[in-house]
Amino acid sequence: MDSSPIQSWEQFTSAGTGAIYTFFDSPLVIKGICLLVLAAVVWFIASSYRFEGRGRDRSDS
């Protein structure tokens, strides 16, 4: 997947070049990535409640 905002070696090494990160030229993709990060954090926190009782369940059985 071509995600580079840099197209040439000259541009890469130019003193005026700024952000070089993946998908910098595609703001919608970056926003989608941030949304996925948020979804993963929510999933993680919700799951942490589910896993809390595991040891107790195991000792009960």
Added chain:
Amino acid sequence: MSPDDAKLFADKTIETFYFWTGVLMWLIHAGFMAYEAGITRRKNVLMTMMKNLLTCAVVTPTFFLFGWWIYYAFPHGLVPVATEAANAALPWSAHMGPNLQDNLTGVFWFAFLLFSFTTASIMSGAVIERIHLGAYLLLAAVLGSVVWILAASWGWSESGWLYTKFGFHDWGAGGCVHTVAAFFTLGVLLNLGPRLGKYDAAGKPQVILPHNLPLTMLGLMLIFTGFYAFYAACAVLQPGGPWLSIYLTPMTLSSIAFTVTMGFAGGVMGAFLASRGEPYWTISGGLAGMIAIASGIDVYHPGLGYLIGFAGGMIAVYLGNFLERRGIDDAAGAFAVHGGGGMWSMLALGIFAGGYPQHDQFTSLSAQLLGMAVMVSLGFVPGYLLSFVLKKKNLLRVSKEDELLGLDLAELGIQGVVPDGAVIHANN
């Protein structure tokens, strides 16, 4: 400031930077020692820690004698070249010792030596509790001072053929350090076999409980800390210009702060979810996450780094369980974390970061796939063959009696963890 003074100041700045990254990388080895001491059983604690200590001792002189030279002598394949840089890396050159005209060779060698310690140490946890010390040290010297540095010469250098001909990109050594070490380890594990008691009569895996999981977790925190220095040492400090990658592409040190930390967080969360909150795998997932982002630390958006680390943490858990079911007893999860993380690292760069200029080439999925094949082969083949020969000569594994007694008593004659109140009679 005169040009001579400016050059001296620049050299001293670079010298200071790499000296301290090397010092801080020792934390990785304090961490490996604590990590492995925690997962082993009480009867093997001291021997396990000795093995970590001796890894550093055996890799240092061998890396001085030929490891550093290999890095400069084999950029084009298996035939050495006699370039000025290669000749300067020979142990009898004017650069390989105190030299008032060369501040830098020693600190660069030191940083690479610490990378070598890391590579050899990746194997050490997987083989604990049953490998002969001599066999382990031979394997560690070959992995730490020959195999990985040959891979680095090919794929982790601005003159290596994987980079110059194909545009392979592996910024933080997910390939030449983690993947090579993991596949070398896999080759050794296939010949070494599982610990006694790891599998029941029906072949079902048993969990051999760590004797001190908190120590293991502390060890991993030290490894995390040391890995920032590891990654900082992967960057090329260039006074008067931008930081450069080892391929001499421009980058920032900030990218390490962003991406490594996000990758760590993603790895912890991914492993937590995949293992259903199991502490050992959760914290190991942090390391898998930090490895998963290695190849593209210089270019990833931090959010992408998090997601790649998240997947890396999950991969480590699933891969570890898969290996265990296949009868491969990797006591430290080394293959799962370093092999899974390292392979995913190279692949993810090909998937998510194509199109970056690499001098005459561009980053691409095909270059990454080629690099993966090379790193896997270069690690697995020597690890398997050398351990196979050692096994045939009955030099690879300790006796059943020694394994049951524990290596602390069998090989060292003392216990590392002594019960309270235990005494022995003094000789005098």
